[in-house]
Amino acid sequence: MSNVDQKVPFTEAVEAFDPLLGFEVHVELSTKSKMFCACPTEFGAEPNTQVCPVCLGLPGSMPVVNQDAIESTIKIGLALNCKIAESSRFARKNYFYPDMPKDYQISQYDEPICYDGYLDVEVPLEDGTKKSVRVEIERVHMEEDTGKLTHAGGATGRIQGADYSIVDYNRAGVPLIEIVTKVVPDTGALAPEVGRAYVTQLRDLVRGLKVSDVRMEQGSLRCDANVSLMPAGTSEWGTRTETKNVNSFKSVEQAIRSEIERQAAVLQSGGKVVQETRHYQETSGTTTSGREKTDAEDYRYFPEPDLVPVEPSAEWIEELRAGLPEAPAKRVARLQEAWGLSDFDMQSVVNAGALDVVEETVAAGVDQAAARKWWLGELARRANEQGVEIDQVGVTPADVAGIVALIDEGKINDKLAREVIDGVASGEGTPAEVVEARGLGVVSDDGPLIEAIDQALADNPDVVEKLREGNMQPVGVIIGAVMKATRGQADAGRARELIIERLG
């Protein structure tokens, strides 16, 4: 437990070794019911309230496959350019651990439903350009999620030292899709960035299909990153490790970097990399040793006798293919052209996760520059502060359209708009309702404005003298005093007009 892993600096490590990557990504589907039974799948229900004889593995219960789960899986496979198997079967993966009450997990083994695909990943480079890397997909298969264990009695809450565990089976049986890549070679020093870009773009692609929430922080997208090293200039594949518990896109990048540095140190000191599962530690950005990896044969896979093969018809597959949404990369290119943005500006929108919201705001009649200004500025800042996605800050594209309209009509200014956003985000209603309820409108009745101007003119006789002489330069002093007196609610343009009027 106490020994800290030695590391070789990253640049040195990737000079001496070529990293080989591989990814196993699990996606929880957002179907209404579980993979093999009619229990609900909602997250956060009271423990053991979403269970039945099938997902509890009670004797005599029989699983039946969820039609929508098959459809969602085929969609993911098609979007990843996979072939769809004419015939595909489920298999039992046997292991004895209480997260599955059956003592096996229904999965797919040698006959996955989708195979041989690829995803072309655009990897952002430091100089602002992108490099396209093809990540080949080995397979996409269906399985069921496991129950949730809480280890109790131990000092740390982890399994080491725990006296017993308590289990909630609500998640057991929720449809889970596993997307396995082939080995990704030749990434060199870009390996960490390739990993991050792959998982990010896979998330975008699955989200576009609307078959999963794909939220890493909630566990509906999970990534295991495999790393091995090959001495540079050779073709000797090293022993690989599989890093789990990687809970964010940034962590994918850091976990790969850390594992390359660690393995390089092991190899350079004449040691051997152990084939094992490692755990990513968010706080230190490093990986720690877990259990030794179980060989596939230890799971004693065999065909699931309670389920019959899935044989999707060619017509059905073509129907699903025709219904696929535009691929994310194509969509980005199309919107970039429509909005007339530079690569850099477009990348900012994509990186902020703001593509959907900006597109919807523009569709609601807002100019793209104004839409980007609010989403990438104030709203991105709030999302960042709250640690949520940009579409979770409590402000919708329609709200932003409402705010921009109020600004354009001169009813509020940018400063007041931020207060309006506060109100909308805390559920006080639409932007117009917030303006009304909080009394935020820019002062448009000239009465109070004229009063403030007269006061400001009286307070600044030297300025008035210059203005009367035709030197308009110090007019800002008067406008500033007026804005102060009206607590920022005055329309600066109207104030200027009135000042000139009052001076006669």
Added chain:
Amino acid sequence: MTSETGNTLDVAAVARLAELARISLSDEELQRYSGQLDQILHSVDKVGEVAADDVVPMSHPQPLVNVTRPDVNKPCVDREEVLRQAPAVEDDRFRVPQILGEE
């Protein structure tokens, strides 16, 4: 001992299977069970003698495909009833012994 399909089931193999299944067996039991299991394996292998090469392995007795159900919810089992089947319960969850060698 090697069966006709090339399977061997010696004491070491049975010990490994017992470990994977989390079953504790004495040396005497290992000896006895490996003999019995090996015999079962050989008996099953006899099927291979009659099956011709053109017979595809099957995993289901019915020639059915695509048996699915629509994605709809049905009532779950009441939690009280579910937990009544559990050997031990804590915090509305199944309480189970600690399992070593897994994470």
